[in-house]
Amino acid sequence: MNNYYSLIKIVVSIFFAMCLRIVPLPPELAVFNPDWVLLVLIYWSLAVPERVGIFHAWSFGLLTDVLTGRLFGQYALAYSLVIFLCLKFHKRLRQFPLLQQELFIFFCLLLSQLLLFLIKNLQHPAQLHGIFWLPVLTGTLAWPLVFTLLRFVRLTRRWSRRIKA
Amino acid sequence: MAVIASLALLIAEQRSQQLDFLRAALSFVIEPVKHLVDLPTVLIEQASESISAYSTLKQENEHLRQDQLIHQTQLLKFEALEKENIRLRALLENSFKLGEQVLIAELLSVNMAPYEHIVVVNKGTRFGVHPQQPVLDANGVVGQVFRALPLSSEIMLITDPNHAIPVQVNRNGLLTIAVGSGQINRLNLPFLPSNADIRPGDLLITSGLGGTFPQGYPVAVVDEFTSQLNKPFANISATPKAKLDRNRELMIVWSNSTPVPLITKSPNLPQTEGFPQTQVGLDELPPVNKKPLANITATPKAKLDRNRELLIMRNPPVTSPKPSISPTEEAGVE
Numbered sequence: 001m002n003n004y005y006s007l008i009k010i011v012v013s014i015f016f017a018m019c020l021r022i023v024p025l026p027p028e029l030a031v032f033n034p035d036w037v038l039l040v041l042i043y044w045s046l047a048v049p050e051r052v053g054i055f056h057a058w059s060f061g062l063l064t065d066v067l068t069g070r071l072f073g074q075y076a077l078a079y080s081l082v083i084f085l086c087l088k089f090h091k092r093l094r095q096f097p098l099l100q101q102e103l104f105i106f107f108c109l110l111l112s113q114l115l116l117f118l119i120k121n122l123q124h125p126a127q128l129h130g131i132f133w134l135p136v137l138t139g140t141l142a143w144p145l146v147f148t149l150l151r152f153v154r155l156t157r158r159w160s161r162r163i164k165a
Numbered sequence: 166m167a168v169i170a171s172l173a174l175l176i177a178e179q180r181s182q183q184l185d186f187l188r189a190a191l192s193f194v195i196e197p198v199k200h201l202v203d204l205p206t207v208l209i210e211q212a213s214e215s216i217s218a219y220s221t222l223k224q225e226n227e228h229l230r231q232d233q234l235i236h237q238t239q240l241l242k243f244e245a246l247e248k249e250n251i252r253l254r255a256l257l258e259n260s261f262k263l264g265e266q267v268l269i270a271e272l273l274s275v276n277m278a279p280y281e282h283i284v285v286v287n288k289g290t291r292f293g294v295h296p297q298q299p300v301l302d303a304n305g306v307v308g309q310v311f312r313a314l315p316l317s318s319e320i321m322l323i324t325d326p327n328h329a330i331p332v333q334v335n336r337n338g339l340l341t342i343a344v345g346s347g348q349i350n351r352l353n354l355p356f357l358p359s360n361a362d363i364r365p366g367d368l369l370i371t372s373g374l375g376g377t378f379p380q381g382y383p384v385a386v387v388d389e390f391t392s393q394l395n396k397p398f399a400n401i402s403a404t405p406k407a408k409l410d411r412n413r414e415l416m417i418v419w420s421n422s423t424p425v426p427l428i429t430k431s432p433n434l435p436q437t438e439g440f441p442q443t444q445v446g447l448d449e450l451p452p453v454n455k456k457p458l459a460n461i462t463a464t465p466k467a468k469l470d471r472n473r474e475l476l477i478m479r480n481p482p483v484t485s486p487k488p489s490i491s492p493t494e495e496a497g498v499e
Contacts, residue, residue, distance in 0.1 A: 072184055
């Protein structure tokens with residue numbers, strides 16, 4: 001029962017992240033929109049590494065590919081590599097202060113964005129604008145928000161159980 | 166393992182179309198996300214519709230009815246013109262492309278990716294939509310279907326940097342290509358020489374070359390022409406006619422590519438030049454009707470007894486090539 005419950009939480013939170021991903025914004029703001037799906041995936045892989053693995057990252061990456069109309073496997077590749085790193089370092093990362101965590105998140109997002117750019121460049125040579133890296137920056141800034149929000153979501157179950165008991 | 170799998174997918178999709186079914190299957194999972202994101206816009210629209218005052222609605226209704234009247238009157242003429250066009254083309258031994266069929270699709274307000282002008286509409290392969298179909302709105306060409314999923318489809322706007330559309334200057338038939346600029350209100354015409362006969366204000370229409378877009382739909386209006394002295398091509402930009410960022414309803418077009426057969430070659434139609442009918446004598450007519458004139462009645466198309474609004478046509482100015490709406494005036498029946 002608990003398993004199902006937390007799985008539902010994970011899926012619902014990623015669902016909302018996907019909504020945020022394609023939310024209609026004016027074009028000036030749209031370039032700032034960070035990769036919410038990856039942030040949420042990173043959080044869950046750090047918080048419950050036994051539940052969210054590379055396979056989840058890969059399949060949600062595929063869904064993001066379909067969602068944003070990209071070439072198949074682009075986000076799947078980026079997400080699974082980033083989540084692999086997160087799983088490898090999750091024990092150390094939990095001990096880090098927030099600032100150091102932010103640094104790690106920054107490099108995770110940078111890695112994913114780099115991979116996306118490389119794949120795009122393989123299809124046809126693309127120009128690199130400065131604004132292409134903006135989502136990495138805003139994503140790093142959004143991490144404390146995602147962290148506290150999802151932590152709250154993850155812990156509410158314990159509270160309700162405590163109330164019942 | 167995941168890396169290998171995704172690399173395999175990447176290569177497979179780039180080389181072939183075989184993964185379309187997978188994308189279609191996954192799109193069913195994704196569909197609720199799109200509709201959830203679209204929900205606030207729909208709700209706001211409905212709310213504003215339901216609380217708008219009775220008088221405004223009545224006014225709008227009145228306006229729409231007047232528009233409808235004017236447009237229908239124009240259509241009456243259009244039908245005759247189309248027939249005439251087919252006849253004239255037949256004389257020129259030219260084939261004629263039949264009219265198009267359209268499907269109205271509603272935009273989902275989602276933002277797929279920045280830098281790309283791709284929008285999502287709520288009609289997909291379930292309605293027979295397929296890639297490369299042209300998409301129009303009331304004012305002009307919007308774009309083409311880029312990818313069709315079962316329940317929705319992605320449409321690339323003409324202003325996308327990866328999009329190009331073959332156009333023609335309406336004034337003199339000059340052919341060129343309009344390329345998207347990445348800005349929502351601008352198209353570039355990069356392939357015209359500096360001495361090209363093109364002026365600000367010229368209307369660009371689809372030329373029908375390339376076979377994707379049907380011929381003759383307005384695309385854009387030229388608004389800037391600067392010739393570069395030491396370069397072979399001029400710097401020309403145009404504004405799209407369609408309201409790319411403000412429309413919620415689009416039309417997906419099926420252009421019927423089977424040409425109409427030439428009229429003069431079909432044997433059962435009466436020929437006006439050859440005078441074969443004049444040899445028919447009077448005695449060959451049915452015996453009851455011995456009068457020289459046949460008795461034929463016709464019902465007037467106009468609803469003479471039921472209309473309260475009529476259009477009085479003023480003679481259009483001779484110089485203007487096409488009839489405009491402005492010289493008509495409305496009159497009420499007392």
